[in-house]
Structures are given as structure tokens and as C-alpha cells.
Amino acid sequence: QVQLQESGPGLVKPSQTLSLTCTVSGDSMSSGGYYWSWIRQHPGKGLEWIGYIDYSGSTYYNPSLKSRLTISVDTSKKQFSLKVSSVTAADTAVYFCARRMWSGEFDYWGQGTPVTVSS
Amino acid sequence: QSVLTQPPSVSAAPGQKVTISCSGSTSDIGNNYVAWYQQLPGTAPKLLIYETNHRPSGIPDRFSGSKSGTSATLAITGLQTGDEANYYCGTGDSSLGAYVAFGGGTTLTVL
Numbered sequence: 047q048v049q050l051q052e053s054g055p056g057l058v059k060p061s062q063t064l065s066l067t068c069t070v071s072g073d074s075m076s077s078g079g080y081y082w083s084w085i086r087q088h089p090g091k092g093l094e095w096i097g098y099i100d101y102s103g104s105t106y107y108n109p110s111l112k113s114r115l116t117i118s119v120d121t122s123k124k125q126f127s128l129k130v131s132s133v134t135a136a137d138t139a140v141y142f143c144a145r146r147m148w149s150g151e152f153d154y155w156g157q158g159t160p161v162t163v164s165s
Numbered sequence: 166q167s168v169l170t171q172p173p174s175v176s177a178a179p180g181q182k183v184t185i186s187c188s189g190s191t192s193d194i195g196n197n198y199v200a201w202y203q204q205l206p207g208t209a210p211k212l213l214i215y216e217t218n219h220r221p222s223g224i225p226d227r228f229s230g231s232k233s234g235t236s237a238t239l240a241i242t243g244l245q246t247g248d249e250a251n252y253y254c255g256t257g258d259s260s261l262g263a264y265v266a267f268g269g270g271t272t273l274t275v276l
Contacts, residue, residue, distance in 0.1 A: 083265075093202075093210065093253055095265035108264070142209055150257050150265075151200035151215035158209050 048072040050143050050156035058163050064130040068143030075121045076101050081146040082126040086139040133163045169254055169268035176274040181244050185271045187237040187254030193266050197257040199237040204251045246275050
């Protein structure tokens with residue numbers, strides 16, 4: 047059974063960098079066909095795709111966020127990470143990590159971690 | 166604003182059938198698989214349907230998906246109170262490379 051778990055600070059100051067890590071169990075992360083993903087949900091709103099990375103390190107970002115994003119992977123630690131720079135209150139959301147299949151669906155999700163941007 | 170359009174809410178009585186629509190374009194729904202997710206309050210989304218009309222193991226056959234042109238539909242039969250949740254459709258967007266689109270979500274109320 048694949049499990050994902052987000053970790054990171056729940057409070058970030060405006061203009062700083064939001065950093066989250068997702069730890070994966072039950073999958074080696076080293077095979078193709080999967081994309082390790084970040085998705086967020088603003089309070090009371092729908093889902094917004096942030097981006098994803100494959101096992102080789104190729105990244106795919108939401109164009110609306112691309113200039114502020116960095117997603118990286120460390121398959122030896124079975125972790126992948128998200129950095130969002132220059133955050134504002136608009137980045138306040140619950141952040142989910144998830145595994146995306148080649149056919150497009152997100153089949154396994156972390157429980158989500160709330161992040162608040164506030165001074 | 167979401168790329169895919171869903172009705173904000175739907176409702177039906179226990180035991181009845183409800184359908185949730187997801188409208189897009191040729192670049193997203195029209196040329197990609199569609200997935201559906203169920204999100205109970207305070208929890209992560211759960212995959213209900215993948216590749217437009219396939220159910221993951223453990224998802225009852227009361228849930229089914231279909232697609233016609235640039236629209237997709239999630240049908241739920243034999244409604245139960247436990248089905249009250251938010252439902253999201255999702256797909257890729259061929260015109261934007263690896264872009265992932267979600268619908269705005271539909272709140273299902275079982276009356």
C-alpha cells in the first residue's frame with residue numbers, strides 16, 4: 047500500500063519561501079510511469095494543481111505559479127519537496143502531495159498539511 | 166476560475182440516482198482521460214474513477230463514469246448518506262503540455 051505524508055512549517059511569513067516535503071512509503075519512486083505531485087486547496091475552494099516531478103527529476107509546473115516554484119526529488123530518501131518563493135496571503139492553503147499515474151489520475155494522496163502565510 | 170465546469174451543488178434522496186457533469190473543451194476532456202475524486206470534509210480527495218470509466222479496487226459499482234465529446238459525467242446510484250461530499254473532476258490539457266485541470270467541485274447533498 048502506497049502512503050504519502052507531507053511535512054513542513056504550518057506558518058510562513060510573507061515574502062519568504064514555503065518549503066514542504068513529502069515522504070513516500072510502499073513505492074520505490076525509482077520506476078517510470080509515476081509523477082510525484084503537489085496540489086493545493088485554498089480555504090473553502092477547489093483543487094489547484096501546482097506541479098509534479100518524475101523519478102529522473104523532470105519537472106512540470108502550473109504556468110501560473112512556475113516562476114516561484116521548485117520541485118525536487120530524492121529517491122534515496124523516498125522524498126520529494128516543494129518550494130514556493132515570495133509567498134503572499136494568497137498562498138495560504140492546504141497542500142497535498144499525491145502520486146499521479148501516466149494516465150492522469152492521482153491515485154494516492156497525503157492527508158494534506160495546512161500552511162498559513164502571515165506575519 | 167476552474168478550467169472545467171461543474172455544477173456547484175446537486176441533491177437527491179437516499180436510494181436515488183444523481184449525476185454530476187463536468188464540462189471542458191477539446192484540449193482537455195475531449196482528448197484526455199477523466200478522473201473523479203470524492204472529498205469528505207477535512208480529508209484528502211479519494212480517487213473514485215480513473216481513465217474516464219474505471220473504478221479502483223474497493224470503489225463500489227454504484228459509482229460510474231462516462232464521457233461524451235467535451236463533457237464527462239459521474240453517476241452515483243443507490244445514494245447513501247455517506248456519499249455526502251464534494252466531488253471533483255480532473256483531466257489533462259493537451260494544449261498546455263503537462264497541465265492538470267480540475268473542476269470547481271460539486272457538493273452532493275443526500276436529502
